[in-house]
Amino acid sequence: MKPSNSRPIGVFDSGVGGLTVLKAIRARLPREALVYLGDTARLPYGTKSPASVLSYALQAARHLQQRDIKALVIACNTASAVALDALAAELAPLPVLGVVEPGAQAAVTATPAGRHLVLATEATVRLGAYRHAIAALDPAAAVCELACELMVALAEEGWTHGAIADAVVRRYLADGQAMAAHFAPQSVILGCTHFPLLRARVRAAVGDDVAIVDSAGTTAAALETMLVSANLLAPADGEGSLHLLATDGARRFARVGGAFLGSALAADDIELIDL
Amino acid sequence: MKPSNSRPIGVFDSGVGGLTVLKAIRARLPREALVYLGDTARLPYGTKSPASVLSYALQAARHLQQRDIKALVIACNTASAVALDALAAELAPLPVLGVVEPGAQAAVTATPAGRHLVLATEATVRLGAYRHAIAALDPAAAVCELACELMVALAEEGWTHGAIADAVVRRYLADGQAMAAHFAPQSVILGCTHFPLLRARVRAAVGDDVAIVDSAGTTAAALETMLVSANLLAPADGEGSLHLLATDGARRFARVGGAFLGSALAADDIELIDL
Numbered sequence: 001m002k003p004s005n006s007r008p009i010g011v012f013d014s015g016v017g018g019l020t021v022l023k024a025i026r027a028r029l030p031r032e033a034l035v036y037l038g039d040t041a042r043l044p045y046g047t048k049s050p051a052s053v054l055s056y057a058l059q060a061a062r063h064l065q066q067r068d069i070k071a072l073v074i075a076c077n078t079a080s081a082v083a084l085d086a087l088a089a090e091l092a093p094l095p096v097l098g099v100v101e102p103g104a105q106a107a108v109t110a111t112p113a114g115r116h117l118v119l120a121t122e123a124t125v126r127l128g129a130y131r132h133a134i135a136a137l138d139p140a141a142a143v144c145e146l147a148c149e150l151m152v153a154l155a156e157e158g159w160t161h162g163a164i165a166d167a168v169v170r171r172y173l174a175d176g177q178a179m180a181a182h183f184a185p186q187s188v189i190l191g192c193t194h195f196p197l198l199r200a201r202v203r204a205a206v207g208d209d210v211a212i213v214d215s216a217g218t219t220a221a222a223l224e225t226m227l228v229s230a231n232l233l234a235p236a237d238g239e240g241s242l243h244l245l246a247t248d249g250a251r252r253f254a255r256v257g258g259a260f261l262g263s264a265l266a267a268d269d270i271e272l273i274d275l
Numbered sequence: 276m277k278p279s280n281s282r283p284i285g286v287f288d289s290g291v292g293g294l295t296v297l298k299a300i301r302a303r304l305p306r307e308a309l310v311y312l313g314d315t316a317r318l319p320y321g322t323k324s325p326a327s328v329l330s331y332a333l334q335a336a337r338h339l340q341q342r343d344i345k346a347l348v349i350a351c352n353t354a355s356a357v358a359l360d361a362l363a364a365e366l367a368p369l370p371v372l373g374v375v376e377p378g379a380q381a382a383v384t385a386t387p388a389g390r391h392l393v394l395a396t397e398a399t400v401r402l403g404a405y406r407h408a409i410a411a412l413d414p415a416a417a418v419c420e421l422a423c424e425l426m427v428a429l430a431e432e433g434w435t436h437g438a439i440a441d442a443v444v445r446r447y448l449a450d451g452q453a454m455a456a457h458f459a460p461q462s463v464i465l466g467c468t469h470f471p472l473l474r475a476r477v478r479a480a481v482g483d484d485v486a487i488v489d490s491a492g493t494t495a496a497a498l499e500t501m502l503v504s505a506n507l508l509a510p511a512d513g514e515g516s517l518h519l520l521a522t523d524g525a526r527r528f529a530r531v532g533g534a535f536l537g538s539a540l541a542a543d544d545i546e547l548i549d550l
Binding site: 040041042047048049052122149150152153154156157159163164167168171248249252 | 315316317322323324327397424425427428429431432434438439442443446523524527
């Protein structure tokens with residue numbers, strides 16, 4: 001049996017979006033063995049009901065548990081919003097980390113007592129996930145949440161530059177302004193792991209005076225803290241590794257996922273599994 | 276037991292897109308009892324692998340079979356492209372109809388020996404479904420097929436009018452031109468049941484000299500022919516009815532589906548089922 005700290009970290013997402021989080025984890029913790037599972041057969045989660053998302057997330061977590069992981073990261077905002085508490089209870093004593101609280105932490109650090117505009121999926125918005133997480137960290141903060149499904153599709157299609165992406169992002173931000181007149185956000189939270197690919201479009205729309213935050217960096221930092229406190233950091237001679245799993249469509253996973261991970265992938269790099 | 280011809284017709288789609296087909300069926304066959312099943316828990320099908328789409332379609336068909344249907348319409352281009360033959364074999368002697376062949380029929384009728392541009396999902400394009408169906412009907416025709424995933428998302432989001440929808444449609448059509456230089460289509464086939472909602476945008480982009488066809492009307496006509504030949508038309512005093520089933524998200528189904536059906540729906544109108 002492997003020593004505890006040499007076991008892999010499981011990272012779970014509805015598809016390829018969580019690779020933006022995986023990229024940050026690899027950069028911060030290069031000695032860790034990582035197993036990434038994208039539930040591509042059932043994406044997107046953002047328009048599904050909480051009951052369905054919870055059931056999918058439990059299946060994925062149990063699969064990763066069978067691969068002897070030492071910690072689980074839910075690298076999907078929707079699944080974090082719906083299922084973090086249930087997964088933590090189900091998998092205890094395995095440490096489980098979501099991305100909503102780290103994202104909220106990044107926002108309140110960037111602009112204390114600030115006005116935060118959250119761009120997210122329908123499910124994340126309906127649950128008020130960021131509203132609750134920010135209120136717990138910074139009671140003086142104000143939060144406005146906006147569902148932006150078309151931004152998911154833009155990122156999946158690779159249309160992250162140019163006039164159409166600009167127009168879509170500007171329309172959502174205008175809708176947000178109309179919803180909350182004179183809200184004038186001081187921070188925009190990219191509350192879906194697809195949205196970091198559209199960061200430049202959001203920056204162009206909101207100007208330079210607004211902070212733009214996502215969960216990737218703070219999730220990697222929170223994971224490091226969690227591993228240190230549980231004495232589970234990889235040994236100093238750990239070489240790091242990455243194993244990719246998907247529930248459907250290895251070719252599409254490779255093509256779309258490369259953009260999220262920031263390095264090219266081939267279909268042969270991905271192991272197909274059933275959940 | 277009900278007389279054979281009073282039994283309902285099953286209509287199956289990955290979500291709400293097939294309601295454009297259902298609408299045409301109701302208009303043409305107002306005395307029929309209709310049961311519509313939208314597999315909203317697993318939509319979209321267009322980016323999934325053929326093996327997954329086939330397995331989902333079989334589950335949906337078996338569920339409808341338990342409801343004693345007299346015929347099945349696969350009101351989803353992707354599922355028709357992947358699963359029509361397998362479903363017809365599995366359910367025999369139940370009559371099974373897809374939407375690809377009726378759509379191809381509409382196109383070759385509109386422009387015999389024509390140049391057809393097919394707008395469809397990734398899966399439908401990868402299988403060359405329309406290319407094969409048109410070649411069988413009209414060997415002199417030329418076909419160019421184009422995957423347009425973002426048009427699915429636009430229809431789901433309800434952004435079917437205005438500058439963004441125009442720009443997305445024009446960009447795909449420009450991509451199509453670049454793929455097949457000087458192809459100059461004489462007909463554009465809306466090869467996904469979501470796309471009739473964007474018909475006006477396609478018309479604006481291609482001008483008045485190009486035919487725009489979809490499967491809805493010809494599928495309803497083919498269904499009528501099939502029912503007549505099997506002596507299964509509803510009795511003359513049939514009052515017609517509609518029962519809606521979905522695998523997830525009744526509220527979202529009602530909100531998005533109303534636009535496809537062309538009449539308002541409430542969440543209470545939809546029965547949630549597990550497959």
